[in-house]
Amino acid sequence: MPISSLVLTLDASPESRALALSELARDPRITLGPPVEGRWLPVVTETASPYEGEELAESLRELVGVSFVDVVMVDFSEEER
Amino acid sequence: MDRRDFLKGSAMTAATLAASRLAYGQDRAAVEPPSTARQGGDVQWNKAPCRFCGTGCHVQVGVQNGKVVAIAGDQKAPVNKGLLCVKGYHVGLALYGQDRLTTPLLRKGDKQVPISWEEAIDIIARRVLKDPKGFALYGSGQWTIPEGYAASKFVKAGLGTHNIDANARLCMASAVTGFLATYGVDEPAGCYDDLDACDVLITWGNNPAEMHPVLFSRVIDRRSRGEKVTLIDIGTRKTRTSGFADHSLRFKPNSDLAIACGIAHLLVENGTYDKAFVEANCAFRASSTPPTLEGKAISFEEYRELLKPYTPEKVEQLSGVSQKDLRMLAGLFGRRDVRITSLWCMGPNQHTQGTAMNSLLHGLHLLSGHFGKPGDAPTSLTGQPSACGTVREVGTLSHALPGGRVVAKAEHRAQMEEIWNVPAGRVSEKIGYHTVEMWKRFSTPTEQGGDVHTVWVQVTNPAQSLPNTHKLVDPSRKLADKFLIVSDVYPTATTRIADLVLPSAMWVEKNGMVGNSERRTQQWFKLVQPPGQARDDGWQLISVAHRLLELGFAGMKDKDGRFLFDVKGKDGRSVPIWEWSHYYDVNVDEHLFEEYRKTTRIKHKDLAPYQEYVKARGLRWPVVQQPDGSWRETRFRFSGFDDPYVKKGRDIQFYHSTSHDDRAQIWFQPYEPPPESPDSEYPFWLCTGRVIEHWHTGSVTMRIPQLRRAMPQAYVEMNRADARKLGVDNGDLVTVETRRGKLDLPVWLGGRGEPVEGSLFVPFFDERLLINELTLDAHDPFSKQPDYKKCAARVRRRERVAEKQK
Numbered sequence: 001m002p003i004s005s006l007v008l009t010l011d012a013s014p015e016s017r018a019l020a021l022s023e024l025a026r027d028p029r030i031t032l033g034p035p036v037e038g039r040w041l042p043v044v045t046e047t048a049s050p051y052e053g054e055e056l057a058e059s060l061r062e063l064v065g066v067s068f069v070d071v072v073m074v075d076f077s078e079e080e081r
Numbered sequence: 082m083d084r085r086d087f088l089k090g091s092a093m094t095a096a097t098l099a100a101s102r103l104a105y106g107q108d109r110a111a112v113e114p115p116s117t118a119r120q121g122g123d124v125q126w127n128k129a130p131c132r133f134c135g136t137g138c139h140v141q142v143g144v145q146n147g148k149v150v151a152i153a154g155d156q157k158a159p160v161n162k163g164l165l166c167v168k169g170y171h172v173g174l175a176l177y178g179q180d181r182l183t184t185p186l187l188r189k190g191d192k193q194v195p196i197s198w199e200e201a202i203d204i205i206a207r208r209v210l211k212d213p214k215g216f217a218l219y220g221s222g223q224w225t226i227p228e229g230y231a232a233s234k235f236v237k238a239g240l241g242t243h244n245i246d247a248n249a250r251l252c253m254a255s256a257v258t259g260f261l262a263t264y265g266v267d268e269p270a271g272c273y274d275d276l277d278a279c280d281v282l283i284t285w286g287n288n289p290a291e292m293h294p295v296l297f298s299r300v301i302d303r304r305s306r307g308e309k310v311t312l313i314d315i316g317t318r319k320t321r322t323s324g325f326a327d328h329s330l331r332f333k334p335n336s337d338l339a340i341a342c343g344i345a346h347l348l349v350e351n352g353t354y355d356k357a358f359v360e361a362n363c364a365f366r367a368s369s370t371p372p373t374l375e376g377k378a379i380s381f382e383e384y385r386e387l388l389k390p391y392t393p394e395k396v397e398q399l400s401g402v403s404q405k406d407l408r409m410l411a412g413l414f415g416r417r418d419v420r421i422t423s424l425w426c427m428g429p430n431q432h433t434q435g436t437a438m439n440s441l442l443h444g445l446h447l448l449s450g451h452f453g454k455p456g457d458a459p460t461s462l463t464g465q466p467s468a469c470g471t472v473r474e475v476g477t478l479s480h481a482l483p484g485g486r487v488v489a490k491a492e493h494r495a496q497m498e499e500i501w502n503v504p505a506g507r508v509s510e511k512i513g514y515h516t517v518e519m520w521k522r523f524s525t526p527t528e529q530g531g532d533v534h535t536v537w538v539q540v541t542n543p544a545q546s547l548p549n550t551h552k553l554v555d556p557s558r559k560l561a562d563k564f565l566i567v568s569d570v571y572p573t574a575t576t577r578i579a580d581l582v583l584p585s586a587m588w589v590e591k592n593g594m595v596g597n598s599e600r601r602t603q604q605w606f607k608l609v610q611p612p613g614q615a616r617d618d619g620w621q622l623i624s625v626a627h628r629l630l631e632l633g634f635a636g637m638k639d640k641d642g643r644f645l646f647d648v649k650g651k652d653g654r655s656v657p658i659w660e661w662s663h664y665y666d667v668n669v670d671e672h673l674f675e676e677y678r679k680t681t682r683i684k685h686k687d688l689a690p691y692q693e694y695v696k697a698r699g700l701r702w703p704v705v706q707q708p709d710g711s712w713r714e715t716r717f718r719f720s721g722f723d724d725p726y727v728k729k730g731r732d733i734q735f736y737h738s739t740s741h742d743d744r745a746q747i748w749f750q751p752y753e754p755p756p757e758s759p760d761s762e763y764p765f766w767l768c769t770g771r772v773i774e775h776w777h778t779g780s781v782t783m784r785i786p787q788l789r790r791a792m793p794q795a796y797v798e799m800n801r802a803d804a805r806k807l808g809v810d811n812g813d814l815v816t817v818e819t820r821r822g823k824l825d826l827p828v829w830l831g832g833r834g835e836p837v838e839g840s841l842f843v844p845f846f847d848e849r850l851l852i853n854e855l856t857l858d859a860h861d862p863f864s865k866q867p868d869y870k871k872c873a874a875r876v877r878r879r880e881r882v883a884e885k886q887k
Binding site: 001003004005006007009012031033034035036037039040041042043044046050051053054055057058059061062067068069070071072073074075076077 | 085088089092093095096097099100101103104105124143145150151152153154163164165166167169170171173174294295298301302305325790791833
C-alpha cells in the first residue's frame with residue numbers, strides 16, 4: 001500500500017476551492033491536512049499500487065479548483081516487484 | 082499506533098511542512114530526508130538528480146534490500162526545495178518495468194536471439210574495422226557527462242572522425258547557435274533565481290506548466306502569496322500554461338520573428354530602448370553573404386532602418402497578434418522599473434529559423450536592458466537531464482569538441498590532441514554528419530553515396546523521434562550492408578528494428594553526472610544493481626574501445642602506446658575497466674570527469690573537482706576556487722556583481738564577444754515564410770509535441786499501466802470550428818495526411834490544449850502512431866535542427882464514433 005505525500009495549490013476562487021475540497025473529501029484514498037493560508041493543502045494518499053498513486057496524483061492536477069500538484073514523498077516500500 | 086499509521090503521520094507532517102514553506106515562501110532549512118519510518122529502519126537514503134527533464138530537480142532515493150523503495154524531494158536542493166512534479170513517481174518506478182532488456186540480442190532472420198556480451202562487443206568492434214569512417218555514434222542529452230565524454234573521445238580521439246551526434250540536435254541546437262551568435266558562448270547567463278525575482282514572465286512557444294512544472298510553480302506560488310507577477314504566454318496553441326496567463330497571445334506559425342522585430346521596432350521608434358546599456362555593452366549585426374553565425378556588423382541606424390517595415394499594423398497582419406498586444410509587450414520591455422524573464426523551449430528551437438528567433442529573443446532583452454540583474458533574463462529551457470551538461474558542454478556533436486571548442490578551429494583540435502595525448506592530426510578537421518545527414522546517409526545505398534554503414538544508438542529512440550522517418554530510418558532496414566546497434570533499457574521502436582540490441586543500466590543503477598538548464602552540474606552514485614546482464618553505456622563504449630585495441634586498431638592507443646581509457650588504481654597499476662567485473666573497482670566517472678574538467682577553462686565553463694559535486698546539490702559553472710580553498714559557483718554570468726571573470730568595476734562584460742570588444746550582438750533577422758505552408762491541397766498547419774503523462778517517446782512511461790490508461794494513444798487536437806466543418810466530434814477517427822505520409826487518429830476537442838482554427842496538434846509519444854512519418858526534415862541552416870512544429874496537412878473524416886457503435 002504505497003503512501004504519497006503531496007501538496008495541492010488551490011485556486012484563488014473560494015467557489016473552486018470549495019468544489020475541490022468536497023471532491024477530495026469523497027475519495028477514501030485521500031487524507032486531507034489543514035489548508036495553510038487557505039491555498040496550500042497537505043494531502044496523503046494511500047493506494048493499492050505506486051502506479052495507482054501516480055494516476056491519482058495526475059488526476060488531482062486536472063481537478064477543478066486545483067492549480068498545482070507538488071510531490072513531497074512517495075513510499076512504495078511494501079510493493080512487491 | 083501501527084507502522085502504517087506512523088508512515089501516514091510522517092507523510093502528513095512532510096506535506097504540511099512543505100505547504101507552510103510554499104505559503105510563506107521561506108527557503109527550507111537543510112534537514113534530513115523524511116524518514117520512511119521502516120520498522121527495522123534499514124532504508125538508506127542518497128541523493129540523485131531526477132532522471133527526466135532538464136530542470137535538474139534533486140531527489141532523495143530510498144533503497145532497501147537492493148531496491149528503490151521510496152522517493153522524496155531533496156530538501157537541500159536549491160532547484161526544487163524538497164518538491165517534485167508528478168514524474169517523481171516514475172523516476173523510482175521506471176527501473177522496474179516488467180520488460181527491461183536484460184541480455185544482448187542479435188538479429189538472426191526475423192528474430193533477435195540472445196548472445197553473450199563478449200560476442201556483442203566483438204561484433205561492434207568488427208563493424209568499426211569494416212570502415213571506421215562509416216561508423217557513427219548517435220546519443221542524447223540522457224548520456225551522463227562521463228558517458229558523453231567517453232563517447233566523444235571514442236569517436237574523435239579513437240576513430241579519428243566526428244561521426245557522433247546527439248538527439249539534442251533535434252531540440253537544443255538552435256538555442257546553442259542563438260547563444261553563440263549573441264554572446265560568443267553557449268548557455269544562459271541567468272539562472273532559476275530569476276524566477277523568484279521577475280515582475281513579468283514571458284513564455285515564448287513553450288508550456289512550462291506541464292513540461293517544467295517545478296520551475297513554473299515557483300512563479301505561481303509567488304502569485305498565490307500575493308506578489309504581482311504578470312504572466313504572458315505567446316504561442317500557436319492554447320496550453321495549460323495559457324490558463325495561468327494574464328495575457329495569452331496566439332500567433333500564426335513562423336511569425337514569431339515578426340513579433341520580435343515588431344517589439345524591437347517600437348522600442349527604437351518610441352525611444353524606450355535602454356540607450357545607456359546598448360551603448361556600453363552591445364553591437365548590431367545582420368546576415369552576411371554567405372550567411373555565417375558571425376554575420377556582418379551594422380550600425381544602430383542601419384538596424385533601425387531594417388526594423389522600419391515591422392510596424393504594429395504590418396506585424397498584426399503577419400502574425401495575427403493585435404497591435405494592442407504588441408504595444409503592451411513593447412511597453413513592458415520599455416520600462417526600467419520592471420524585471421522581465423523570458424523562457425522558451427521547443428517553439429523557437431524546432432524552427433527552420435531557430436537560430437534567428439533565438440537571437441531575436443536575446444536581442445530584445447539586450448536592447449531593452451532587461452539583462453544581467455536578478456529577474457531580468459532571456460533563458461532557454463532544456464527537455465533532457467543533460468542536454469546542457471553533456472551534449473552542449475562535452476560537445477558530443479559532429480562539429481564540436483569538449484569545453485566549447487569546435488572542430489573547425491585548428492587551435493582547438495590541437496588542444497584536444499594534447500589533452501587526449503594523441504598524435505597531431507588524429508583529431509580530424511573534417512566535420513562529421515549532423516543528425517539528419519547521418520541518418521540520411523545510413524538510409525542511402527552505399528553505392529549512391531550512403532557512406533554510413535553502421536549507427537550505434539545509445540539512450541535515445543530515433544525510429545520514433547527523428548523527423549520524416551520514412552526517409553531517414555526505414556530505407557536502412559532494407560539495405561543488407563547497413564547495421565543498426567541500439568543500447569537501451571526497454572524495447573523501443575528503435576530496438577525492434579535493430580540488428581544488435583544491448584541492455585543498459587539506468588539512472589541509479591550506475592554512477593552519473595548531469596548538467597541542467599541553469600549550468601548546474603550534478604553528481605550521483607550507483608545505488609542498486611541493474612537487472613540481468615544490463616550494463617552501463619560508458620562500460621559498453623570502453624569495452625568496445627579495448628576490443629579494438631586487442632584487434633590491433635591503432636586509434637585506441639595514445640601517443641605513448643597506452644589505452645585511450647587507461648585508468649590507474651591506487652597502486653598505480655592499470656585497472657581492467659573493460660571487464661565488467663572490474664568496472665566498479667575504481668570510480669570511472671571520476672577519472673573521466675577529471676580529464677574532461679581540463680577542457681572547460683577556455684570558455685570559462687570552469688568545473689570544480691569531482692569530490693565537490695559529491696558534497697553539493699549541484700554547482701553552477703563557472704565554479705571558481707576561492708583564496709580559502711573553497712569553490713564558488715556563479716549565478717549570473719557577465720554581471721560584475723557575481724561573475725568572477727568580469728573585470729573589476731564593470732557592471733557587464735561579454736568576455737566572449739564575437740566582435741572581440743566585450744559587446745553582445747543585437748541581431749536583426751527578418752521574418753521569412755516557413756518552407757511549407759498550408760495551401761488548397763493541404764489546408765491545415767500540423768504541430769507536434771509532448772504531453773505531461775509521457776516523457777518524450779513514451780518508452781518508459783508507456784510501461785506504467787495507469788499512465789498508459791490516462792493517455793493510451795496519440796490523438797489529434799483540433800479547433801472546434803474545424804471539427805464542425807469536417808463533421809467530426811470527440812473520439813471520431815480522422816486521417817491526417819501530409820506530403821510525406823498519413824496516419825489515422827482519434828479527434829480530441831476541448832482537451833487541455835486548443836489549437837487555433839486551421840491548425841492541428843499531435844503528440845509524438847505513441848510508437849504505434851508515428852507522427853514523425855508525416856513531419857518535415859527541413860532544418861535551420863546553422864543549427865541543422867529540424868522543424869517539427871509546422872508543416873502542411875489535410876484531414877479526412879474516417880469513422881464516426883456513432884457509426885462505429887452501430
